[in-house]
Amino acid sequence: MLTEVALCGQCHNRLYTQTSADAPPRYVCTARNKGWFSAKNCRPAPLIHAHIFDAYVAEWFLQQFGDGMIFETIYDAGNGVAERMAELRASRERLRADREAGLYDEPDDAAWFRERYAAMGQELAKLGLEPHRAPDMVRRATGETVLDRWDKALDVQARKEMLMDFGVRVTLFPSAAPVRWVAGVVHGPAPGLAGVM
Numbered sequence: 001m002l003t004e005v006a007l008c009g010q011c012h013n014r015l016y017t018q019t020s021a022d023a024p025p026r027y028v029c030t031a032r033n034k035g036w037f038s039a040k041n042c043r044p045a046p047l048i049h050a051h052i053f054d055a056y057v058a059e060w061f062l063q064q065f066g067d068g069m070i071f072e073t074i075y076d077a078g079n080g081v082a083e084r085m086a087e088l089r090a091s092r093e094r095l096r097a098d099r100e101a102g103l104y105d106e107p108d109d110a111a112w113f114r115e116r117y118a119a120m121g122q123e124l125a126k127l128g129l130e131p132h133r134a135p136d137m138v139r140r141a142t143g144e145t146v147l148d149r150w151d152k153a154l155d156v157q158a159r160k161e162m163l164m165d166f167g168v169r170v171t172l173f174p175s176a177a178p179v180r181w182v183a184g185v186v187h188g189p190a191p192g193l194a195g196v197m
């Protein structure tokens, strides 16, 4: 769950998971073993059982953000009133132009024209009374909290994506590390949102 999210506190490279037949999966910094220059002082390299680290980070994350309501921004196509009115006006224009060109001069055509023209006017008046809602991007509550979505997440990949969406970065130090600091985070008396383990 924490690959790409978790960094080594000693050398700040990414942690990887290791699995073997005789031990549960664990996160470990392998950068020094790979001979990376930036990790030449990464000793002892931090290592932790994956389920312990996952559970700790999940607990911290849900304490921080679990109650948060999830909003989404969606496209609202509007109710189309303005578009229908514009269409009706254009049709009425065409009808009137035809009438002026003498197309409906026969008595039964003239009657049809008057009826049609009046019906369009009535429909326009009716539409004019309806509230207009123009197309727009709207933000709305999904009714779901971060905790709901976490519980519904199908696999660790989905949870990892949530952590990444929230910009969570976890730094793991070996328990013997005397100095614990995280690159890019100002460390002071107020812990803020930087979780240091």
Ligand SMILES: [Zn+2]
Residues within 6 Å of the ligand: 008, 009, 010, 011, 012, 013, 029, 030, 031, 032, 039, 042, 045, 046
């Ligand atoms: Zn390291």
